[in-house]
Amino acid sequence: MIELKQIRKAFDGREVLKGIDAVFEDGKTNLIIGQSGSGKTVLIKNVVGLYVPTSGQVLYDGRDINAMTKKEKALIHREMGMIFQSAALFDSMSVLENVMFPLDMFSDMNTADRIKRAKYCLSRVNLAGAEDKFPGEISGGMQKRAAIARAIALNPKYLFCDEPNSGLDPKTSIVIDQLIHSITKEYNMTTVVNTHDMNSVMGIGEKIIYLANGVKEWEGTKDQIMSSTNESLNSFIFASDLFRKVKEANH
Amino acid sequence: MYISDSIATFGRYLQLMWRVLALPERWRMFGREYVKEMASLGVDSLGIVVLISFFIGAVICIQIKLNIASPWMPGWTTGYTTREIMLLEFSSSIMCLILAGKVGSNIASEIGTMKVTQQIDALEIMGVNSASFVILPKIAALITMIPFLVIFSALMGFIGAYATSLVGVINVDDVTAGLQHDFNQWYVWMSLIKSLFFAFIISSVSAFYGYTVEGGSFDVGKASTDAVVSSSILILFSDIFLTSMLS
Numbered sequence: 001m002i003e004l005k006q007i008r009k010a011f012d013g014r015e016v017l018k019g020i021d022a023v024f025e026d027g028k029t030n031l032i033i034g035q036s037g038s039g040k041t042v043l044i045k046n047v048v049g050l051y052v053p054t055s056g057q058v059l060y061d062g063r064d065i066n067a068m069t070k071k072e073k074a075l076i077h078r079e080m081g082m083i084f085q086s087a088a089l090f091d092s093m094s095v096l097e098n099v100m101f102p103l104d105m106f107s108d109m110n111t112a113d114r115i116k117r118a119k120y121c122l123s124r125v126n127l128a129g130a131e132d133k134f135p136g137e138i139s140g141g142m143q144k145r146a147a148i149a150r151a152i153a154l155n156p157k158y159l160f161c162d163e164p165n166s167g168l169d170p171k172t173s174i175v176i177d178q179l180i181h182s183i184t185k186e187y188n189m190t191t192v193v194n195t196h197d198m199n200s201v202m203g204i205g206e207k208i209i210y211l212a213n214g215v216k217e218w219e220g221t222k223d224q225i226m227s228s229t230n231e232s233l234n235s236f237i238f239a240s241d242l243f244r245k246v247k248e249a250n251h
Numbered sequence: 252m253y254i255s256d257s258i259a260t261f262g263r264y265l266q267l268m269w270r271v272l273a274l275p276e277r278w279r280m281f282g283r284e285y286v287k288e289m290a291s292l293g294v295d296s297l298g299i300v301v302l303i304s305f306f307i308g309a310v311i312c313i314q315i316k317l318n319i320a321s322p323w324m325p326g327w328t329t330g331y332t333t334r335e336i337m338l339l340e341f342s343s344s345i346m347c348l349i350l351a352g353k354v355g356s357n358i359a360s361e362i363g364t365m366k367v368t369q370q371i372d373a374l375e376i377m378g379v380n381s382a383s384f385v386i387l388p389k390i391a392a393l394i395t396m397i398p399f400l401v402i403f404s405a406l407m408g409f410i411g412a413y414a415t416s417l418v419g420v421i422n423v424d425d426v427t428a429g430l431q432h433d434f435n436q437w438y439v440w441m442s443l444i445k446s447l448f449f450a451f452i453i454s455s456v457s458a459f460y461g462y463t464v465e466g467g468s469f470d471v472g473k474a475s476t477d478a479v480v481s482s483s484i485l486i487l488f489s490d491i492f493l494t495s496m497l498s
Contacts, residue, residue, distance in 0.1 A: 049375075082376040084373060086368050088373040092287075
């Protein structure tokens, strides 16, 4: 479980996060939603330790990541997997080498076992056969799937996804969402997904946090979102005609 | 303002180097990257070093023959002067200035692109010391390869000078005598020692500019240019100190 307590983050005196409290539960797909510039990426970077909050605590099973020693921090990072907006695969390595990278760095498996594990992860994300290709040779959707395979290679406890559907077509987005959701259940991970894709919200959002201007405006489930009376949330969620019509039909 | 900015930048450079000069987490991975970088930064630079050194050696020889040689000078002066220029300055300092352009921009743009495409963040999330993993093999590889490049450069300069005699610009016996006249072995060592410092400057300064990029492709391009300019200036300044210390 990850617990955020009064997270504040400022850059050059400008406060981007204004006291966020939240709990991300084990085995659940937790979503952080909000408009571009609402502070989603800054929040997730604070959670994973890429940024240090100006004040507040990020507790991993009760331990504050920012109070950990360098060694403890490195160990907790090895329990994390992250999928970036740009997939962030290493350009100079093949898909297989990318997935093998965390195993090469941190496991004591022999080469044959590492290859076997990497190939299993690739088959889990339906990328068997793309092992020898380089990131530049595969589509955006395949890159995201390769990034998921790399993220799960070490059986992480925590999975973070920063706008995993960005730049993907709706069909591929659904595939990626379902993959993240099923992997979360399979490994009983604590998954946190940053998104502004409403299909993701309706498809996999077990717990949803809505950010607006660096403030947590709303928290609930995908079922509660349809009946929310929060004006800011409604103007964000039902900005598109399609979702407005869905809401009207539900009523 | 400019001075305080420079001091702050130097401080950030030292902080980064403190992280870079940590022991590798996995020697196997370090070894793999080290060999890859030796090929990419060293072996791939051989072509440009050979080409430029050959022609500069030839041109120096021709210029000296045309401008200095006179009946009052011994015939070997041209070959001798060419050898000393190649050994003392060209093969170490000027060749490193050329490499600052080729290798420095390569390092800065590669690391800068890794930064803006979040590959560096991906390493950090995995618990890898990204600075050490990405930069240390480059520094170690360039320092390893630079002596070979310096030796190749000097040799090609001599061959270039010798080639001018084959096309009749200068007497072949004069060049041969000049290249062998009053040889001081220390000049070779001096050239190699200087090049080791320059290799560290090129690789670490370029890596610093790449690693500290914020933004997008425009900023990567700017970092690449800054890396080349800063490396070149530092090479020129340190050349003065190194030459006076080692001479």
